[in-house]
Amino acid sequence: MITSTTGPQPADFADVRATNLAVVLRFVREHAPCSRADIAASTGLNKATVSSLIADLIDRRLVRETGLTENRVGRPATMLVLDGSPYAAIGVEINLDHVSAVATGLAGERLLTWRRAFSGGESVNRGMAEVGAIIRRVLGRMAKEERQVLGLAVAVPGLVDVQGTARIAPNLGWRDADIGGDLAKALRDPGFPIQVDNDANLAALAEQRFGAHAGASDLVCLTGGIGVGAGIILDGRLRRGRLGYSGEIGHVQLDPDGPACPCGRRGCLEVMAGIGAVLRRKVSPAEVQMEIEEAVRLARAGDAGTLATLDAVGRSLGKGVSILANLLNPEVVVLGGYYVPLAPWLLPAVHDELGRRVIALEAGGCQVVASALGHDAAALGGAARVLDSIDSGRLPGGLSRIP
Amino acid sequence: MITSTTGPQPADFADVRATNLAVVLRFVREHAPCSRADIAASTGLNKATVSSLIADLIDRRLVRETGLTENRVGRPATMLVLDGSPYAAIGVEINLDHVSAVATGLAGERLLTWRRAFSGGESVNRGMAEVGAIIRRVLGRMAKEERQVLGLAVAVPGLVDVQGTARIAPNLGWRDADIGGDLAKALRDPGFPIQVDNDANLAALAEQRFGAHAGASDLVCLTGGIGVGAGIILDGRLRRGRLGYSGEIGHVQLDPDGPACPCGRRGCLEVMAGIGAVLRRKVSPAEVQMEIEEAVRLARAGDAGTLATLDAVGRSLGKGVSILANLLNPEVVVLGGYYVPLAPWLLPAVHDELGRRVIALEAGGCQVVASALGHDAAALGGAARVLDSIDSGRLPGGLSRIP
Numbered sequence: 001m002i003t004s005t006t007g008p009q010p011a012d013f014a015d016v017r018a019t020n021l022a023v024v025l026r027f028v029r030e031h032a033p034c035s036r037a038d039i040a041a042s043t044g045l046n047k048a049t050v051s052s053l054i055a056d057l058i059d060r061r062l063v064r065e066t067g068l069t070e071n072r073v074g075r076p077a078t079m080l081v082l083d084g085s086p087y088a089a090i091g092v093e094i095n096l097d098h099v100s101a102v103a104t105g106l107a108g109e110r111l112l113t114w115r116r117a118f119s120g121g122e123s124v125n126r127g128m129a130e131v132g133a134i135i136r137r138v139l140g141r142m143a144k145e146e147r148q149v150l151g152l153a154v155a156v157p158g159l160v161d162v163q164g165t166a167r168i169a170p171n172l173g174w175r176d177a178d179i180g181g182d183l184a185k186a187l188r189d190p191g192f193p194i195q196v197d198n199d200a201n202l203a204a205l206a207e208q209r210f211g212a213h214a215g216a217s218d219l220v221c222l223t224g225g226i227g228v229g230a231g232i233i234l235d236g237r238l239r240r241g242r243l244g245y246s247g248e249i250g251h252v253q254l255d256p257d258g259p260a261c262p263c264g265r266r267g268c269l270e271v272m273a274g275i276g277a278v279l280r281r282k283v284s285p286a287e288v289q290m291e292i293e294e295a296v297r298l299a300r301a302g303d304a305g306t307l308a309t310l311d312a313v314g315r316s317l318g319k320g321v322s323i324l325a326n327l328l329n330p331e332v333v334v335l336g337g338y339y340v341p342l343a344p345w346l347l348p349a350v351h352d353e354l355g356r357r358v359i360a361l362e363a364g365g366c367q368v369v370a371s372a373l374g375h376d377a378a379a380l381g382g383a384a385r386v387l388d389s390i391d392s393g394r395l396p397g398g399l400s401r402i403p
Numbered sequence: 404m405i406t407s408t409t410g411p412q413p414a415d416f417a418d419v420r421a422t423n424l425a426v427v428l429r430f431v432r433e434h435a436p437c438s439r440a441d442i443a444a445s446t447g448l449n450k451a452t453v454s455s456l457i458a459d460l461i462d463r464r465l466v467r468e469t470g471l472t473e474n475r476v477g478r479p480a481t482m483l484v485l486d487g488s489p490y491a492a493i494g495v496e497i498n499l500d501h502v503s504a505v506a507t508g509l510a511g512e513r514l515l516t517w518r519r520a521f522s523g524g525e526s527v528n529r530g531m532a533e534v535g536a537i538i539r540r541v542l543g544r545m546a547k548e549e550r551q552v553l554g555l556a557v558a559v560p561g562l563v564d565v566q567g568t569a570r571i572a573p574n575l576g577w578r579d580a581d582i583g584g585d586l587a588k589a590l591r592d593p594g595f596p597i598q599v600d601n602d603a604n605l606a607a608l609a610e611q612r613f614g615a616h617a618g619a620s621d622l623v624c625l626t627g628g629i630g631v632g633a634g635i636i637l638d639g640r641l642r643r644g645r646l647g648y649s650g651e652i653g654h655v656q657l658d659p660d661g662p663a664c665p666c667g668r669r670g671c672l673e674v675m676a677g678i679g680a681v682l683r684r685k686v687s688p689a690e691v692q693m694e695i696e697e698a699v700r701l702a703r704a705g706d707a708g709t710l711a712t713l714d715a716v717g718r719s720l721g722k723g724v725s726i727l728a729n730l731l732n733p734e735v736v737v738l739g740g741y742y743v744p745l746a747p748w749l750l751p752a753v754h755d756e757l758g759r760r761v762i763a764l765e766a767g768g769c770q771v772v773a774s775a776l777g778h779d780a781a782a783l784g785g786a787a788r789v790l791d792s793i794d795s796g797r798l799p800g801g802l803s804r805i806p
Contacts, residue, residue: 015447016423016426016446016447016448017447018447020419023419043419044418044419044420044421045419159762159763167763167764168762168763168764217645218644218645230730232730232731234637234642234644235640235642237638239637239638239642239731240732241621241637241731241732241733241767242620242621242732242733242734242767242768242769243732243763243767243768244732245732245762245763245767246730246731246732247730248729248730248732248761248762248763249729249730250762251729251760251762252725252726252729252730253657253722253760254656254659255658255659256657256658257659257660263762265759265760319656322655323655323726323730324730326651326652326654326655327633327635327649327650327651327652327655327726327727327730327731328635328642328644328649328730329643329644329645329646329647329648329649329651330644330645331645356668357654357656357668358651359562359571359648359651359653359654359666360562360570360571360646360648360651361570361571364644364645364646364648365645365646366645
């Protein structure tokens with residue numbers, strides 16, 4: 001089954017029991033060890049309902065009793081903690097020159113992190129064959145560990161609609177690629193949901209769950225690559241817009257008289273503040289890393305040209321961030337990808353522009369920081385998205401193993 | 404009590420019973436007449452719980468039995484409809500030269516719409532005295548009709564923080580005005596919540612509940628005045644950002660070499676696409692209406708200068724709307740205020756720019772339309788916000804009348 005929605009909206013006319021199961025599971029995740037009475041007191045659910053929900057979660061091996069009890073007024077209470085030992089969530093990130101895969105357990109603990117060279121950008125078929133091969137190896141590892149895979153989410157650098165079709169992935173050259181469907185075939189209907197999402201969206205989910213600002217309600221993640229995309233979290237949830245195309249900040253025009261962008265427009269954020277603006281020459285995707293390391297070396301050495309370039313890129317980036325701050329008033333904007341090693345030289349200019357351009361005092365409280373998650377944030381975000389689905393009430397059915 | 408939050412987040416660790424009450428109330432609002440069994444079947448709540456929730460809602464006179472029954476397989480079911488006859492929601496909009504007040508019943512039916520000249524922009528004290536006087540007259544009318552006031556929400560053209568303080572209302576010249584607190588004093592603690600919000604936010608709530616695109620999940624409302632603000636609804640709820648300062652599109656820079664803006668920056672959306680860009684001369688707030696009517700007359704008559712001005716303003720507005728469409732992928736952007744009479748001449752240029760600038764095909768499905776709600780949209784949105792609070796579970800306590 002391929003699904004790509006954001007999960008059931010709680011307190012809609014959907015199944016209230018599923019919502020309540022999710023509420024209880026999240027409570028245990030955040031407050032374990034805790035008792036049934038703690039849950040009842042904090043959620044307002046009555047004790048009989050909580051006992052029934054907990055019995056269900058124990059059946060699914062999502063929660064377990066510790067055996068420990070805590071003495072309170074009256075009688076001792078059996079304490080509950082998250083179980084989840086038989087489960088895994090998988091995230092995969094498709095990049096121009098490599099594919100990353102991450103698997104985590106139910107509590108988000110990292111089970112594996114793999115990276116493989118990728119040459120499938122030319123055709124969707126070849127790309128999907130390569131990605132499918134990597135995922136099969138991850139599934140093999142999870143089967144060996146006797147873990148049931150809760151789901152897989154795949155990050156793609158491009159416009160992904162809410163059905164999970166990659167409409168346009170310009171730098172890969174893909175159009176209307178049914179990545180979820182292709183992978184389901186390649187994996188022979190693996191029995192868990194496959195989700196496909198924009199890479200900035202998944203990086204934002206990773207920041208929300210695992211980053212230095214984990215738990216922030218209003219967070220925007222900016223991917224720093226040749227392309228620049230935004231993942232927008234407001235009031236605690238990723239906001240995709242009507243068809244899933246939110247976060248396309250890359251071709252917002254900063255200057256009508258700015259440099260020509262490969263998209264045919266002028267003065268786009270991507271051409272003024274993307275990583276391409278830092279490189280001294282046109283390079284292949286595989287060479288970008290090396291070029292950025294060289295820029296860092298030159299900046300450290302005080303090379304005037306490099307410092308001027310980074311200041312200019314930082315100013316353009318600051319213009320883009322100030323649009324986000326004015327429109328969305330986030331608590332934090334997290335800079336990911338290649339912005340991370342360059343952040344010491346970009347951030348002063350970003351902060352300066354923010355101070356000038358944001359209407360609210362002190363930039364509306366908006367912080368701008370470099371990501372602490374490293375290069376596989378979008379893959380990790382894929383696993384986070386699977387865990388989010390569980391938290392939203394899409395619980396695993398039982399304990400059947402992968403075939 | 405002054406409150407200004409967005410109401411309890413359903414399925415958070417808040418009171419689940421309150422959430423379930425709200426779920427049932429919304430179901431009756433949207434599906435009346437309906438039976439208890441219908442509610443149980445659609446919400447997944449068990450029948451005993453539904454009966455208990457309905458008894459509570461009947462006690463509060465939010466729901467009533469029709470006396471009608473419907474024969475189904477088995478036995479006849481008593482049908483339920485929204486009651487709410489003893490309630491009123493009040494919205495007030497503070498403008499530069501007038502104040503509007505709207506009262507509605509629980510189902511949104513309009514009870515009164517008033518507009519009064521306003522000269523209180525110079526000082527907060529004088530302004531609050533004038534606004535307080537109007538509200539007292541509205542309350543008097545509601546008391547005469549024996550309606551309990553569920554709440555009052557006040558729209559202010561400026562930055563309003565989540566506590567309801569108007570931090571900066573530049574065109575009124577107000578700073579750090581505790582409008583909610585001042586009104587509570589002026590009304591002598593009236594016993595209902597007073598909320599204060601940005602005018603674009605409340606206009607967006609009015610569009611979501613009462614406009615031509617009512618029910619749209621992803622909707623942005625742009626106020627068309629001397630100032631331009633955005634109210635942003637994503638996934639069905641207003642998104643305020645961290646401190647409440649979202650939607651400040653007015654001073655997003657469209658062109659670094661554009662005309663000087665009164666704010667001190669250059670090329671702001673407000674100076675290029677605000678109503679001031681349509682006027683031929685500097686006018687007082689009271690004269691704007693007349694000037695816009697003259698512009699409409701000239702445009703109808705085919706005056707070349709006016710048409711060129713409206714095309715240029717439409718192009719700048721299109722740049723702004725395309726930023727919204729790229730970042731947020733809304734289903735619809737609703738143009739309010741003075742954009743409404745000018746829409747026939749603005750929209751062609753807006754659509755053209757949208758087609759050029761939005762990355763997703765067909766502008767990501769984003770429609771741009773003129774509001775059908777008229778000039779008091781933000782006041783109506785105040786009433787909508789009060790009704791939203793009820794829908795979110797902040798139910799009235801009982802049937803006590805206004806003192």
